[in-house]
Amino acid sequence: TAGITQAPTSQILAAGRSMTLRCTQDMRHNAMYWYRQDLGLGLRLIHYSNTAGTTGKGEVPDGYSVSRANTDDFPLTLASAVPSQTSVYFCASTPGPGNTEAFFGQGTRLTVV
């Protein structure tokens, strides 16, 4: 089934450790996004990429980095995890930037202890 795949599904991470959350889509969408979802705060944009080779900062980018080497993959890296990064992370994609439906991966539940 076409769509977005995130890995891992869940992870417990020690504070100070690094981790990369993986996101792969097979819809040939140009734009991809990383959101975090916390209770009462909804989905907040971390980083985005309008097309392969470009990235931009969202609403809450601190402590996170991304890369977009090709159309299909958009990994999110936590260089040195802190407990406040405990959240559910969603990767999403759209055919292009703006004015279209966003498709979501199944999410990664990350707990930083």
Next chain:
Amino acid sequence: QKEVEQNSGPLSVPEGAIASLNCTYSDRGSQSFFWYRQYSGKSPELIMFIYSNGDKEDGRFTAQLNKASQYVSLLIRDSQPSDSATYLCAVWGRRSNDYKLSFGAGTTVTVRA
């Protein structure tokens, strides 16, 4: 001011009643508006989108948009227990050449049998 605000929940309605969800947005230039439904532990899924002022109906769902008031709403008629979920309002905004999809915090709806 948050870019997208939703009426705080939770909202509890009896089966068969109308559930009314409200959303306001701050970017007057926004042109497209989406409602997503998210079941507990799952990723958001699109249920409605609206681009023009007025009403748009799809089955038991009606989206209403008033750009002058920067207001968008979702009505769920004949509410069913399967409608129990969190509903997220999403708005595309634009800054220079960058598009950003912003979400509200969500309204949790419980339909009582």
